[in-house]
Amino acid sequence: xxxxxxxxTAIITLPFVMKAQEPVHKFAPLPYAYDALxxxxxxxxxxxxxxxxxxAYYNNFMAAIKGTETESKSMQEIFAQMSTYPTAIRxxxxxxxxxxxxxNCMKPNGGGAPTGKLADAIKTSxxxxxxxxxxxxxxxxxxxxxxxxxLVLGKDGKLFITSTANQDNPLMNTEEKRGTPIFCxxxxxxxxxxxxxxxxxxxxxxxxxVANWDYVQKLYExxxxxxx
Amino acid sequence: MDYKFPELPYAFNAxxxxxxxxxxxxxxxxxxxTxxxKFVAAIKETDMNGASLEEIFAQVSKLPxxxxxxxxxxxxxTLxxESMSPNGGGAPGGKLAEAINAKYGSFEDFKxxxxxxxxxxxxxxxxxLSVKxxxxLCVCSSANQDNPLMDNFECQGTPILGxxxxxxxxxxxxxxxxxxxxxxxxxVVNWPVIxxxYESIIK
Numbered sequence: 001x002x003x004x005x006x007x008x009t010a011i012i013t014l015p016f017v018m019k020a021q022e023p024v025h026k027f028a029p030l031p032y033a034y035d036a037l038x039x040x041x042x043x044x045x046x047x048x049x050x051x052x053x054x055x056a057y058y059n060n061f062m063a064a065i066k067g068t069e070t071e072s073k074s075m076q077e078i079f080a081q082m083s084t085y086p087t088a089i090r091x092x093x094x095x096x097x098x099x100x101x102x103x104n105c106m107k108p109n110g111g112g113a114p115t116g117k118l119a120d121a122i123k124t125s126x127x128x129x130x131x132x133x134x135x136x137x138x139x140x141x142x143x144x145x146x147x148x149x150x151l152v153l154g155k156d157g158k159l160f161i162t163s164t165a166n167q168d169n170p171l172m173n174t175e176e177k178r179g180t181p182i183f184c185x186x187x188x189x190x191x192x193x194x195x196x197x198x199x200x201x202x203x204x205x206x207x208x209x210v211a212n213w214d215y216v217q218k219l220y221e222x223x224x225x226x227x228x
Numbered sequence: 229m230d231y232k233f234p235e236l237p238y239a240f241n242a243x244x245x246x247x248x249x250x251x252x253x254x255x256x257x258x259x260x261x262t263x264x265x266k267f268v269a270a271i272k273e274t275d276m277n278g279a280s281l282e283e284i285f286a287q288v289s290k291l292p293x294x295x296x297x298x299x300x301x302x303x304x305x306t307l308x309x310e311s312m313s314p315n316g317g318g319a320p321g322g323k324l325a326e327a328i329n330a331k332y333g334s335f336e337d338f339k340x341x342x343x344x345x346x347x348x349x350x351x352x353x354x355x356x357l358s359v360k361x362x363x364x365l366c367v368c369s370s371a372n373q374d375n376p377l378m379d380n381f382e383c384q385g386t387p388i389l390g391x392x393x394x395x396x397x398x399x400x401x402x403x404x405x406x407x408x409x410x411x412x413x414x415x416v417v418n419w420p421v422i423x424x425x426y427e428s429i430i431k
Contacts, residue, residue, distance in 0.1 A: 052404040091350050144297050145352035145372040166351040189395035190404065198258040198396065
């Protein structure tokens with residue numbers, strides 16, 4: 001009888017308990033309006049990119065982890081063991097996480113150059129801010145097919161540039177060059193085709209006008225603390 | 229031999245409304261032309277300059293990556309243009325129809341399999357119907373500009389039908405809706421050309 005009451009109580013209360021639990025992985029709002037990055041990134045691209053592509057990655061990722069213990073794991077934990085997960089989690093989990101970071105790496109009235117410790121670190125690693133931009137743009141142009149370009153803080157405290165295929169990122173244990181990503185650029189054609197078509201180089205040039213260096217600076221400082 | 233940039237076998241707007249004129253123009257004059265130019269530059273740096281693309285693909289894993297990427301881009305797009313026609317669509321006939329029915333059950337079942345290969349290719353790539361060395365048909369997909377003639381390809385064969393699923397092939401008209409683009413493609417498939425390719429391989 002006790003057992004029966006327990007089972008019944010569990011059945012009745014389970015939906016409420018489940019409802020009360022917020023999912024670990026949330027689909028965050030876009031931090032600005034769709035037209036906020038005009039004229040560099042057009043409104044229609046932003047809307048489709050966020051509301052279709054990004055949302056589909058999120059939904060497919062949530063579907064892929066539903067009912068498994070992965071639901072309660074952080075993206076960092078998942079990426080650190082990426083090679084042990086199914087492809088759907090790698091592709092959609094990467095797509096979900098990468099885009100959220102990308103939105104934050106941009107802002108209206110962005111651009112200019114980084115300052116403070118980040119500016120010093122860029123000079124140390126690349127010679128100058130212009131040299132860094134050149135190498136970053138070059139990595140973006142040379143990525144064949146779909147992918148991303150990253151500025152990464154390595155375990156040794158130095159910055160480096162890398163590019164990844166599809167929705168992979170430098171946190172994944174499937175990557176040769178790993179570290180903490182602090183800045184990124186989406187070079188999938190869907191990120192620029194409506195406005196720039198085959199001219200990926202023009203898209204990359206425009207991107208510098210909306211770079212959110214405050215955010216990058218914050219990630220850099222957090223990364224340094226984590227390294228220590 | 230000299231490499232030639234092939235002519236588009238129809239006008240830019242000939243495949244409307246299934247494939248739009250602007251996509252065709254940029255795809256052919258910008259993307260395809262760039263692959264051609266970069267392939268010609270890359271192959272000059274090797275001792276295979278002048279060899280056919282088939283000969284090059286047969287040992288592409290030993291050649292520089294730009295040869296693979298741009299040579300693939302050159303060959304795949306040429307095959308793709310020829311695989312479509314303003315008077316296309318319908319279903320294949322002849323020996324190809326028989327082979328498709330024998331292998332996949334029906335033309336509709338084959339289309340489902342091909343659609344899945346095209347829709348599930350993550351990132352940039354192609355879907356293929358090819359003929360393997362044992363003359364059997366094979367549906368598969370490849371990443372980027374790889375194709376079934378390449379020596380490092382998991383499902384080797386001779387492609388007779390290819391569908392470009394890079395976003396540049398459909399984004400202006402279909403944006404994120406790749407399945408709509410794949411559905412539209414069947415309206416322009418040039419089956420007589422695909423049948424002829426098949427018959428020349430099996431004879």
